[in-house]
Amino acid sequence: MEMTADRFSSAARAARLAVWDAAPRPFVTPSLLNCNFARVGEELDALRKAGVVGVHLDVMDGHFVDNLSYGASVAKDWRRVTDFPFDTHLMMSDPGKYLDAFVDAGCDIIVVHIEVLPNPVPLLRRIRAAGCRASLCLNPPTPFSAIAPYLDEVDAVLVMSVHPGKGGQSFMPEVLDKVRAVRAARPALPISIDGGIKPVTAAEAVAAGATQLVVGTGVFRPDGNYAAALAELAQEIRRGSQRGSVPTETAGLPSHE
Ligand code: DX5
Numbered sequence: 288m289e290m291t292a293d294r295f296s297s298a299a300r301a302a303r304l305a306v307w308d309a310a311p312r313p314f315v316t317p318s319l320l321n322c323n324f325a326r327v328g329e330e331l332d333a334l335r336k337a338g339v340v341g342v343h344l345d346v347m348d349g350h351f352v353d354n355l356s357y358g359a360s361v362a363k364d365w366r367r368v369t370d371f372p373f374d375t376h377l378m379m380s381d382p383g384k385y386l387d388a389f390v391d392a393g394c395d396i397i398v399v400h401i402e403v404l405p406n407p408v409p410l411l412r413r414i415r416a417a418g419c420r421a422s423l424c425l426n427p428p429t430p431f432s433a434i435a436p437y438l439d440e441v442d443a444v445l446v447m448s449v450h451p452g453k454g455g456q457s458f459m460p461e462v463l464d465k466v467r468a469v470r471a472a473r474p475a476l477p478i479s480i481d482g483g484i485k486p487v488t489a490a491e492a493v494a495a496g497a498t499q500l501v502v503g504t505g506v507f508r509p510d511g512n513y514a515a516a517l518a519e520l521a522q523e524i525r526r527g528s529q530r531g532s533v534p535t536e537t538a539g540l541p542s543h544e
């Protein structure tokens with residue numbers, strides 16, 4: 288079963304990122320936080336059969352957020368059994384300290400929080416130099432102006448729609464103004480949204496301009512029918528897309544250069 292070393296090569300990463308880039312958007316990336324960790328191989332298989340393109344890994348350090356989840360060694364074991372692109376959300380006080388471990392583990396998109404990075408540019412450049420995609424994330428209270436100066440340094444922005452730290456919380460609609468602000472500032476930049484996404488909120492997020500929806504408890508529902516959950520989400524995403532792209536009202540947002 289050790290035909291997997293190749294999954295850690297830079298060519299394998301480039302191939303995964305090509306799949307990621309080619310995926311029709313908006314799309315759903317399930318967060319594995321709420322999957323059954325005793326059966327991750329089976330969970331990944333079920334997601335693949337349901338048409339998922341990539342998965343979201345929530346890394347919690349017990350310091351930046353209250354909870355602990357898992358680290359790079361776990362991600363590395365998962366990489367041995369899947370070709371899914373790993374969208375890796377580092378909810379950590381010191382993401383730079385652990386970046387190399389996540390790159391070596393076969394992670395592909397690395398998401399770091401602006402709240403812990405007075406100047407995110409060196410870390411974003413390290414992420415890209417490693418062959419990964421760099422994404423900047425902002426928590427609900429953090430204004431768009433905090434990330435506005437760095438939009439040329441990122442491949443994506445992730446807007447948190449709950450306070451990070453656990454799954455199953457309620458969506459905070461007020462963050463959609465930040466999605467609109469990013470969309471207005473960079474019409475082509477991928478925008479992810481994370482937290483409390485269910486069919487109704489998925490439509491709202493897409494209408495505001497989100498291109499990637501991170502969904503935890505909304506996919507890993509108790510009946511185990513992930514395909515049905517994803518189909519319901521897809522239906523509402525289509526509705527949200529049709530509702531018409533990007534509202535222009537950005538009144539009340541912090542100004543930015
Ligand atoms: C929140 C995490 C999310 C979250 C998603 O701390 O970053 O990825 O677990 O879970 P739901 O969809 O249940 O909010």
Ligand code: ZN
Nearest residue numbers: 345376481501
């Ligand atoms: Zn996340």
